[in-house]
Amino acid sequence: MKTFRTLLACIFAMCWVVAFSGPAHADRIKDLGGFQGIRANQLTGYGIVVGLPGTGDDNLEYTVQSLKAVASRFGLQLPPGANPGMKNAAVVLVTAELPAFAKPGQRLDITVASMGKAKSLRGGSLIMTPLLGADGQIYAMAQGNLAVGGLGAEGADGSKIVVNIPSTGRIPEGATVERAVSTGFDTAPTLTFNLQRADFTTAQNVAAAINRKLGFGSAEALDAVSVSVKAPVGADVRASMMSAIENLDVASAEPSAKVIVNARTGTVVINSAVRVGPAAVTHGKLTVRIDENQRISQPAPFSQGQTAAVQKSGVAVEEERRPMFLLAPGPKLADVVKAVNAIGASPADLVAILEALKEAGALKAELIVL
Structure with missing residues (x-):
């Protein structure tokens, strides 16, 4: 009887270990992918940098047109034949990344790169530039002083040295968000979780982990990448559910060889x-080794021959x-x-x-x- 109770206790302990031990190599769901629609968006703008110490575009036609357009904002009309010097200005492209859920008033880091003949943007200031999304709408406004990591120097004889890339700079928090991007996470009937790497086994494991947490039928694998999750009504409830899903541990499948x-x-x-x-x-x-040696050939005494250099080659294969x-x-x-x-x-x-x-x-x- 005592042996039977001991055996029963051992079986219970083994079942407890199997039931409550986690997977050996588990990953958080948030590390395997992300929810569809919750992503960053790229922004691009065309602007002009002024205040350069003679390292600008130097009278490029589109730089002149850009400067005239900036002057016209303030009611200043330049004469038709006027061609102002452009050594202190440069036309640039401005890029930024608008993160998901960014709200108006938040700040973004921007990158400014010259698109003309400017040698350096060091010391320049970006004039107010609208940043547009893929739909052509303005989502942010950029302006500020550039921080340039590169530098360049040139001598009178034409010699020059360039360190890093002086024609590109950054403005930390140089743009202000003006419009938010709708993600639709609070209105869509279902939420879709997309894996970074397509794998049917991992998709099934993710769906099974969500069903264990939220109840059977809450999630289903649509293909090797997407898992559909039934979403409740209300942004607060959905945010709590998504947080719980992201922190679930899932055993990801072994990658293909x-x-x-x-x-x-x-x-x-x-x-x-x-x-x-x-x-x-x-x-x-x-x-294969080939040795080339020169030898001096001496003629016999009282002969008609002449002293000459003779080439001797040695070829060996190892x-x-x-x-x-x-x-x-x-x-x-x-x-x-x-x-x-x-x-x-x-x-x-x-x-x-x-x-x-x-x-x-x-x-x-x-x-x-x-």
């Missing part, structure tokens, strides 16, 4: 899902012999790396070995060459 090769830099990245079938690999090194290395079936990433190091392959040689394994059908992975 991939080998990434950067042919320009020789970088090779192998993920943990890569497997190699049984294969024998040998890696040899062939070296082949470094290495034993064949056997790859056991189904090794993991650590075994692949160990095998490659054993045959002494360089990054360039490793690419050739991986391509050969792929052609032989021994590499169980997708080979991607950048």
